[in-house]
Amino acid sequence: MTIELDGQSLTAADVISVARDQRPEVRLSDVSRTHLTRTRDYVESHWLKADAPPIYGFNTGVGKLKDSAIPLDQIGLFQEMLINSHSSGVGEPLPQEVVRATLLLRANAFARGCSGVRPELVERLLAMLNGDVLPFIPEAGSVGASGDLAPLAHMAGALVGHPQAEVFYGGQRLPARDALEAVGISPVEFKLAAKEGLALINGSTVTLAIAILxxxxxxxxxxxxxxxxxxxxxxxxxxxxxxxxxxxxxxxxxxxxxxxxxxxxxxxxxxxxxxxxxxxxxxxxxxxxxxxxxxxxxxxxxxxxxxxxxxxxxxxxxxVDQTLAREINSATDNPLIFEGEQGYEVLSGGNFHGQYLAQAxxxxxxxxxxxxxxxxxxxxxxxxxxxxxxxxxxxxxxxxxxxxxxxxxxxxxxxx
The missing domain is CATH 1.20.200.10 (Fumarase/aspartase (Central domain))
Structure with a gap:
């Protein structure tokens, strides 16, 4: 059994199956891969150049630092520092079923095609899920208003192969790099491109995973x-x-x-x-x-x-089920990218906010x-x-x- 992600058709039953029971293989649909590639090509050719206008999270800081420009040659470093600064969760690790659901749901949110990330990022999330390389995500640290920033930063740290990130693999808790190498996920150290750090951590995906279960x-x-x-x-x-x-x-x-x-x-x-x-x-x-x-x-x-x-x-x-069904196939980071007649447009909003899930x-x-x-x-x-x-x-x-x-x-x- 294989589940294909397109950002539109994933069900709660699929999530339960992946998190707990049958653990089917999950892959990115060809349509979504093409969509992601086309969008990312536009981003890099139009928005990642010296004369590009300020675009939140792509070439600017985040939060109160939104008016701070990020030089092109420091965008990669900015992604690393964003993950480092937000990896501040505390407490016991989340159950592995929650982590599996989180990996699946974040990949599906990206598959919708509004986040501007590369297909390679989604493929890496799915390689970890299919290989049962499950990030150590502390249970406390999110208030939901800006999404699950701290928990998802710990997920992202494992994904990029941060030296201090840890995962559960083969019944053991070990450095993420060791597990990635053991499974054959390469490169072990994965460099994030513009906006990908923000896209990984900006959304209530951990909350959604817990809610579905x-x-x-x-x-x-x-x-x-x-x-x-x-x-x-x-x-x-x-x-x-x-x-x-x-x-x-x-x-x-x-x-x-x-x-x-x-x-x-x-x-x-x-x-x-x-x-x-x-x-x-x-x-x-x-x-x-x-x-x-x-x-x-x-x-x-x-x-x-x-x-x-x-x-x-x-x-x-x-x-509750109706709310979760909509959330499962939603793009929940910020900003979002939409294709129009004159190319692509980037819009800032608040889809990351967790109120729907909190109320449910x-x-x-x-x-x-x-x-x-x-x-x-x-x-x-x-x-x-x-x-x-x-x-x-x-x-x-x-x-x-x-x-x-x-x-x-x-x-x-x-x-x-």
């Missing part, structure tokens, strides 16, 4: 929570009326309707979620076998209102917390015979006292 895991959590919900209904001989489609058609939110439909399908044919099953007296229920009880009528909120809680989680995840992840954190909260309440109910309609205390069927059961597991859930 978190959103994928959140969807798995939601799926597991709904399976656990159905099993909890089975265990406690719950009422299924709360999942009747007519209730959810009367309040037609897509998310809650979907949850109700999933629970109905999972409990189809259940012999426990019935009135007959509820009439059976369990040993810990505190009633005699011959004693009848009133109909259950309705269950507690953690069971009955699950569609109304899980539903907003599902809809929030849809918003704030929402993700909030709704996953809600999902965890209602799941914890269902777990507590399972452990208490007065709430579970007779299940053994702490779900200890044998050797109570010797066997503590699941009370401490639930305690951890409550703590989280």
């Amino acid at each position: 978190a959103a994928h895991d959140a969807r798995q959590l939601l799926a597991n929570a709904e399976i656990a919900l159905a099993l909890s209904l089975e265990a406690m001989r719950g009422e299924l009326a709360a999942f009747d489609p007519r209730i959810h058609e009367a309040r037609p939110h897509h998310g809650q309707g979907t949850t109700a439909d999933i629970v109905r399908r999972l409990t189809t044919g259940s012999q426990r979620c019935t009135e007959a099953a509820r009439q059976v007296a369990l040993p810990d229920e505190g009633r005699l076998p011959a004693q009848t009880i009133a109909a259950r009528v309705q269950d507690a909120y953690s069971l009955r209102c699950a569609p109304q809680v899980h539903g907003p989680v599902r809809e929030a995840l849809a918003y 992840m704030d929402l993700l954190a909030m709704v996953v917390t809600d999902l965890g909260s209602i799941s914890e309440r269902r777990t507590y109910r399972l452990l208490d015979p007065t709430m579970s309609y007779g299940l053994p205390s702490n779900l200890v069927a044998q050797l109570p006292g010797l066997n503590t059961g699941y009370s401490i597991a639930h305690c951890s859930m409550a703590a989280l």
Whole structure:
């Protein structure tokens, strides 16, 4: 399996596959390579000459130094110093799955063709990814407003073969130059051209990598929570009326309707979620076998209102997925280059800013917390015979006292 990058068609599923699972080979599409070459040829023939106008990041400094001209013979040195000055991250290394996703996403952003970098730069990113040469990127150092400057500078340091840059390769942490040489990526010391240093570090790509992995895991959590919900209904001989489609058609939110439909399908044919099953007296229920009880009528909120809680989680995840899908195929550095009728034009903007991702992840954190909260309440109910309609205390069927059961597991859930 091979994934071709064109800056327009990469999916979250592709990112997960590259970061975690199948690890397919990734290559730059021929169309993108041609586009990058054509754009870079124009940049070097028109903008990298003595009489060129000031162009941010190409022949000027960055940030507050945007009005400082960079002489042509010092542009290469400027790229090196830019990477050096921004390699200021601290903390433990990011997980390798995040680093793999970051390499992929940065290459794909360049493949869109708006950054003005050489195809050789993209090919080197992909050679590191395909060779599993993963830069040491400290987990802390980015505030997102200017993109992930410090984390991406550490990535760039490994890419160029900086003497102090480190990578993970073959289960070891070692100097980047040693790993590049071992894999056969040459030259070991890679010289950046004008604007390439800025292009490498100016974008919220690390944040995006983390967000894609978190959103994928959140969807798995939601799926597991709904399976656990159905099993909890089975265990406690719950009422299924709360999942009747007519209730959810009367309040037609897509998310809650979907949850109700999933629970109905999972409990189809259940012999426990019935009135007959509820009439059976369990040993810990505190009633005699011959004693009848009133109909259950309705269950507690953690069971009955699950569609109304899980539903907003599902809809929030849809918003998050939509935001991430757009970000995956976005050009996120500054400035950007666009082809027009009179050649190319360079425009300064703010696509590097991480607010879309920050807002999406704030929402993700909030709704996953809600999902965890209602799941914890269902777990507590399972452990208490007065709430579970007779299940053994702490779900200890044998050797109570010797066997503590699941009370401490639930305690951890409550703590989280």
